[in-house]
Amino acid sequence: MGERRSDTKEKILEAALRLFSRKGFRETTIKDIAKEVGITEGAIYRHFNSKDEIIHELLISITTELKEAIAKSIEKGESEEEIFKNIIEALIGYAFNKPESYRFLNLYHLLKEYPQVTHLPGELILKFLNNLYTKKKLKTYPEVALAVITGSVERIFIFKERNFLRHNTQLIKRELISTLKGALIG
Amino acid sequence: MGERRSDTKEKILEAALRLFSRKGFRETTIKDIAKEVGITEGAIYRHFNSKDEIIHELLISITTELKEAIAKSIEKGESEEEIFKNIIEALIGYAFNKPESYRFLNLYHLLKEYPQVTHLPGELILKFLNNLYTKKKLKTYPEVALAVITGSVERIFIFKERNFLRHNTQLIKRELISTLKGALIG
Amino acid sequence: MGERRSDTKEKILEAALRLFSRKGFRETTIKDIAKEVGITEGAIYRHFNSKDEIIHELLISITTELKEAIAKSIEKGESEEEIFKNIIEALIGYAFNKPESYRFLNLYHLLKEYPQVTHLPGELILKFLNNLYTKKKLKTYPEVALAVITGSVERIFIFKERNFLRHNTQLIKRELISTLKGALIG
Amino acid sequence: MGERRSDTKEKILEAALRLFSRKGFRETTIKDIAKEVGITEGAIYRHFNSKDEIIHELLISITTELKEAIAKSIEKGESEEEIFKNIIEALIGYAFNKPESYRFLNLYHLLKEYPQVTHLPGELILKFLNNLYTKKKLKTYPEVALAVITGSVERIFIFKERNFLRHNTQLIKRELISTLKGALIG
DNA sequence: GATGAATGAGATTTCATTCAT
C-alpha cells in the first residue's frame, strides 16, 4: 500500500517512543511496535536496520530537541536571573509537554552508557552555571547546582506522573522556580 | 548445616543485585547470576521460585533498609534543623555506601509500576516535611521539597558514578546539605 | 523499444551470475541482485517469476555454452590426438575466460541434484573417450579418464583463483595438456 | 534427561555433517539438525554457541583427520613410488569411507574463503611433490601434479556418488592409481 | 516496465523454567 513519503517511519518512531518510555527497551518488542503501528514485524525492517537503530534515532532526535529548547531559553533571556528562570521553565516545559521523550531520556541514561557522540543538554546549562560561578553569582559549585536543578525537575515530573502532586501544575512550576532561584542564586 | 539459614541464598541475592543494578533486569539472566555465584542455573531454583521473586525480595529488603536508615536519622535528630540535615545525610550516605542498592531502587521505580504494597522511604520524609510545612517552617510545598531533596541526591549520585564531580565527595556532601537547607528551610 | 528483447533481463542474469558464483545461491538475495543492476526488487519479477527461475535460466545457458564450446573443439580436430588436445583446451579456456560461469556450474552441481533434463557437457567428452577406448587407444576406462580430465581442470582453475600457481598461465595450460595426454593416450 | 557425558554433542556433530554435506550450509537449518538428533532447537545451543561454531568445529576435525591420514600414508611408505601410491590410496580411501566428511570439505572450500588458520591437507602432499620435483622425478610442476591428483580423486568420488562408474570400486581405485603414476612419475 | 512498502513464513538465537540424576 505505502502511505505517502515515509509516513510509516514516523509512525514507527512515535509508537516506539510511546512503548519504550512506558515499558522499557527490552520489554518492548518489535512485535509490540508493529502492532501499535498496524503493520507486520518485517515491515519495520524496511525503515530501520535494527531495534537499536530505532532507539538510537529516537535518542538523537530527542536529545537535539531538548538541547535546542534549552539553547533558545538561554538566548532569549536578557539578565542572568531571567536566563536562570528560562532554563528551569524550559526543562519543566519539556518534561510536561513531551513526557514520553523526557522519560525516554531518563531511561536511556539510566540503562545505557552515556553516549560519547551526543552532546548532552546538560552541557549548555553547565556552561551557563560555570559562568555564574566565576562571577561569584552562584551559591554553590556548578555541578551541585546542575544536580539540584535537573534532579528536582525530574522528581517533580515523576511525582506528577504518579498523581502525587496536590497542587496544580502551574503553581508547582512557579514554586519550583522560586525555590531553585532562592537556593542557587539567591 | 551451620546456623545461617542459607549462605547460598544470600550470595544469590548479592550477585543478582550487583548484576541487576549494573545491567538492568531483563539484560541480566539467571545464568549470569548463577555464574556470578559459582553455581548452576538449576540451583537458583532451589532458593527462589522465579526471577521475579529474586527481584521482589531485593526490592523489599532494600526498601526496608533505606526506610530504616531514614527512620533512624529522624529519630536521632534533636532539632528540626538537625533532622533535616540528618535525612539528607542518610540519603546521600545510602547512595554512596550502597550504590548498587540505590541504583536498583531507581531502576525499579523507573521501569515498574509503583507497587502498592511497598511503603516508600519517601513517605517518612514527607511526613516530616508536612509537619514542617504546617508549622510554616518550610519555604515551599512538601511535595516540592521532597522532589528537590530526593532529586538532587539522585543526580549527585549519578554525577559521582560518571566521574563528573570536580570536588571531593565530602565537600560535595556538605555543599549539597547547606544548599538544600538554604533552599528549603532557610 | 530497440530490438534486443530486454536489456534489463540480460543485466539481471549477469549480475546474478556474478553474485551466485561469488557467494552462493542462498547467500545471494534478490535485493543484492537488484542493487547490483541498479533497479529495485520488484523490477526483477517483471523478468523472472522466481529466484529459482533465474538460477535455472543461468544453468541452461551456461551448460549450453560450454557444451557448444566442447562440440566445436571436437568438430574442429582432425586427428584423435588433436581432438583430445582441443577438448582440454576448450575446458581450460572456458574456465579461465568465463570463471564466473565455470564456478557457477561447479557450485550448482555440488549443491543441487544432477538435473535429468540437462545434458551435461561431460557426455560429449565421454562419447569421444568411449570411442577411443573401443579402439584401444585409451590407457584407462573412459569414466576414469573423464574424471582425470575434468577434475584436473577444475583444480587448476581453483589454484589459479587462489593465486596458488607459481608459473604463468600459458605454461600451466601447456603442462596440463601434455601431462594428460601422456597419462591417458600416451 | 541428559545422555552420559556429551553424547548429544557428538550426535549433533554427526547429524550436522550429514545434513550439511547433503544439502549445504544455508539450506540446512538448526531445526533440521535438531529434528535429526531428536531434540529441540534450543538444546543445540547448550552445546554450541552458533551454527557457525558447529561448521567450524566440523571443519577443524575433518581437516585434522584427513591430514593425519595423509601424514600416515607418507610415513609408512618406504620408496618414493610407494609413498606416491599411498597418498592416492589415502585420498581415495578417505573420500570413499567418509563420503560426508569429504563432501563437507569440498563444499566448504567452494563456498567459504580458504581459512588461514587451517593447515590444509594438500600442503603435506605438495611438500612431497616438491621434493620429487627437485630430484627430477616428477614429470610436471608440483602444483599441476597436485591439481591432477586431488582433482581426479574428487571427480572419481562424485562419479561414484552419482552411480556413474561402470566398474567396481576396487578396480577403479587401481586404475586411478596406475593412471596417475603413469602420468606423473612414470 | 519500475518502485518500494508490506507480507508472511521461517531462520537464528535467547532464556526462564523444569526435571532426571
Place this chain on the structure above:
DNA sequence: TATGAATGAAATCTCATTCAT
C-alpha cells in the same frame, strides 16, 4: 542441595514474493 541437559515460548531479524501506485 546441586547439576546441567532439555524444553518451549518468544524475540530479533531475513527474505522471496506480492501489490498498489
